[in-house]
Amino acid sequence: MTLQAARTADSDHSNIAYDLPEKPLVTIEAHRSWVPLNIRDLWACRELLYFLMWRDIKVRYKQTALGAAWAVIQPLVTMIIFTYFFGKLARVPTEGLPYPIFFYTGLLLWTFFSNAVNSGANSLIGNSNLITKVYFPRLIIPSAAVGAGLLDFAIASLLLIGLLIYYNFQVTLGYLMLLPLIALTTLLALGVGIWFSALNVRYRDVRYALPFLIQIWLFVSPIIYPASLVPAEWRWVMILNPVTGVIEAFRASLFGRTFPWGSLAYSSGFTIIMLAYAAYTFRRMERNFAELI
Amino acid sequence: MRPIIKVQGISKRFRIQPRESPSVRYETLRESIVKTLRSPFGGRNGNRDNMIWALKDASFEVMPGEVFGVIGPNGAGKSTLLKVLSRIIEPTSGRVELYGRVASLLEVGTGFHPDLSGRENVYLNGAILGMKRREIDSRFDEIVAFAEVEKFIDTAVKHYSSGMYLRLAFAVAAHLEPEVLIVDEVLAVGDASFQKKCLGKMDDVTRSGRTVLLVTHSLGMVTQHCQRAILLDGGQIIKRGAASEVVEHYQSRTAAQSSS
Numbered sequence: 001m002t003l004q005a006a007r008t009a010d011s012d013h014s015n016i017a018y019d020l021p022e023k024p025l026v027t028i029e030a031h032r033s034w035v036p037l038n039i040r041d042l043w044a045c046r047e048l049l050y051f052l053m054w055r056d057i058k059v060r061y062k063q064t065a066l067g068a069a070w071a072v073i074q075p076l077v078t079m080i081i082f083t084y085f086f087g088k089l090a091r092v093p094t095e096g097l098p099y100p101i102f103f104y105t106g107l108l109l110w111t112f113f114s115n116a117v118n119s120g121a122n123s124l125i126g127n128s129n130l131i132t133k134v135y136f137p138r139l140i141i142p143s144a145a146v147g148a149g150l151l152d153f154a155i156a157s158l159l160l161i162g163l164l165i166y167y168n169f170q171v172t173l174g175y176l177m178l179l180p181l182i183a184l185t186t187l188l189a190l191g192v193g194i195w196f197s198a199l200n201v202r203y204r205d206v207r208y209a210l211p212f213l214i215q216i217w218l219f220v221s222p223i224i225y226p227a228s229l230v231p232a233e234w235r236w237v238m239i240l241n242p243v244t245g246v247i248e249a250f251r252a253s254l255f256g257r258t259f260p261w262g263s264l265a266y267s268s269g270f271t272i273i274m275l276a277y278a279a280y281t282f283r284r285m286e287r288n289f290a291e292l293i
Numbered sequence: 294m295r296p297i298i299k300v301q302g303i304s305k306r307f308r309i310q311p312r313e314s315p316s317v318r319y320e321t322l323r324e325s326i327v328k329t330l331r332s333p334f335g336g337r338n339g340n341r342d343n344m345i346w347a348l349k350d351a352s353f354e355v356m357p358g359e360v361f362g363v364i365g366p367n368g369a370g371k372s373t374l375l376k377v378l379s380r381i382i383e384p385t386s387g388r389v390e391l392y393g394r395v396a397s398l399l400e401v402g403t404g405f406h407p408d409l410s411g412r413e414n415v416y417l418n419g420a421i422l423g424m425k426r427r428e429i430d431s432r433f434d435e436i437v438a439f440a441e442v443e444k445f446i447d448t449a450v451k452h453y454s455s456g457m458y459l460r461l462a463f464a465v466a467a468h469l470e471p472e473v474l475i476v477d478e479v480l481a482v483g484d485a486s487f488q489k490k491c492l493g494k495m496d497d498v499t500r501s502g503r504t505v506l507l508v509t510h511s512l513g514m515v516t517q518h519c520q521r522a523i524l525l526d527g528g529q530i531i532k533r534g535a536a537s538e539v540v541e542h543y544q545s546r547t548a549a550q551s552s553s
Contacts, residue, residue: 018357018472020295024390030383051420055406055413062408133403134421135380203322287383290376291307 035283041137048136052144056119057151071152072159075107082107082224092225097255101163105251106223108156113189113243114214116149120193121210124201128293138286139279142197146190153182164254174253181250184271188242191274198282201292222247227263239263242270295392296354297473297504298378303387305348305373305528347373349528350387355473355506357393360499362515362522362536363508364543369525371508375399378475378506393472393504396423400477402462407451411442411461414450418465432468439490440464460487467494473504512540 061067079100086092087099094102123145124131124138131138200206218224221243230238238244245267248260348370355361365371376382378389379397404421405414415436419429437446440461442453450458499505499518507519515522519536524543532542 018297018393020297020357020392024299024392025394026380026389026391028377028380028384028389028391030386047426048420051417055409055417058413059406059408127404130404130421132381133399135397136421136423203325205322290381 031287035287037139037279037283038137042139045136045140049140049144049147052140053148056145056148060148068152068155071155075104075111075156076159078107078111079104086224093229095226095228095257097251098167101160101167101169102226102251103223104160104163105254106221106247108153108160109185109247109250110218110221110223110243111156112149112153113185114218115152116146116186116189117192117196118210118214119145119149120189121196121200121206123193124197124289125204125207125293131293132290138289139194139282142194142282143190145197146186146193149189150186169255172253172256174256174259177249177253177259181246181253184268185246187275188246188267188271191271191278194282195274195278198278198285201289202285217241217243239266242267242274294356297357297392298355298506299390299392300351300353300378301388301390303348303351303374303377303384303389304346305370305377305382306385307345307347307373309343309345346528348377348384351525351528351530352387353523353530353533355504357472357504358502359521360505360507360519362519362539363506363525364510364512364515364522364539365525366547370528371525372399372477373528374525375475375477375508391473395473395475396469396471397475398422398466398469398477401459401466405450405458405462408449410449411437411446411453414461415465418462422466422469423471424469428470436461436464436468439467439494441487456484456487463491467491467498470503473506474498475506475508477508512543516540 061070064070066073082103083099087094087103120142123142127141130136130141196206196210220238220241222238227235227238227244227248239262245260245263245265249264249267251257252259351370351374363371363374373382375397376399377384378391378395379399381399402418404418406417409417412433415433416426416429420426437443440457440463442457442461445453445457450461453461495514495518505518507514509515515536521534522536522539523530524532524539532539
């Protein structure tokens, strides 16, 4: 059978009307340099993002006796320990706030942030079976891992509401800032998480270095102590940490204190630059993921 | 008629690991720092001896509605070709143009999670393969009936027998409806009767006029389903044409090699 004959034979039973576009839908080529973000591609995969988040959430507490209660237990127990050691024993000043609520506000954001960074950073490695078998924009994977943490955050927030009622705090106008602050924390975690996830594919050192880094990061953030405790000449070091502004602003908006606009602006700027840099690094390394992982 | 897949001079070079660390495929930070210190200006591409061409200057075109076969011995570059066409790995040089929506199936059950129920895995796997939620909704009953797991659809798949697992995984894949389907040897899973059903489904797919690129070891599948085929060996296309001719060429080659 000749090539020509094969083609005619084929068109006989073709009952799909092929209306081929003039330009290819997809072009596959070697890329020497960095490729810009393909927003359309990402948008087309929003359902996959949702499904991967849903999977992470579903699977997280499968076969656990306490289930989603773990989302509260983690920050709650840490808060109790901090209240005893740093509060009752070390008498850390808290700008007049009761110890439990001072520690819990910090820990609530911090637990979300550190878990999101950690699961984001390990997400590509954990999904290597997908990366080597199916194509979709790889950014979906760390994004889903970070996004899945929001549910735990929401559950743990219920306890904060309880504490606010117990200590008789009034609702203030500052509450309007809560949502933007949570969004900022998520974006910061996304930036850091995406960057580490890409590095992790090439350098497995990340897996060992990251828990250590997160631990140090906790101590240089105003969670155990207020930023005001740091001597004035060292405050700039504190503020270089983008988490400082977010946590200070979180407390300020909950308790009606003066809002730290300066350090919050720095945190926002840092977040935008981090996200852009992380996306750039990720895109640069993405094409080799399937071979390196 | 214009082709729906245009492959132009695709090559792929892999780096093979030096002898000292065959199992470690990733480099540690220390290694790469040391490497950068030793040769700070380039030279990171390493030794040419460690390179292997898995695919070299392969060009072909697939017409809409055609079932196109890719055959060849192990290590011929078939999987590399599939992975390049599926956008999983990037070619070293060359260009591929795709003029239709492509779904590729390199294994069945990609992304199945053992702790999730059959129902949940159908949705997850469908989404991973590129189906919209609506599409999965409308085909859900069909998928479950095809897999014959109606009674266990809300049981975690880790409690499934391996046959049930494979059937469900195949069923999701079989209900994909892209314009172009790229398939590795994932067909015909399960016991004899289910295999027959899989092959029947494959017949339906090829008859529906869908464009299929089929990579397989089964020469029978190629002669039966494909109109045209290529034979790969050592990363190069060594024979192209009507499926039966290419299969014959491959068989006589293998016979000649084994008798010599």
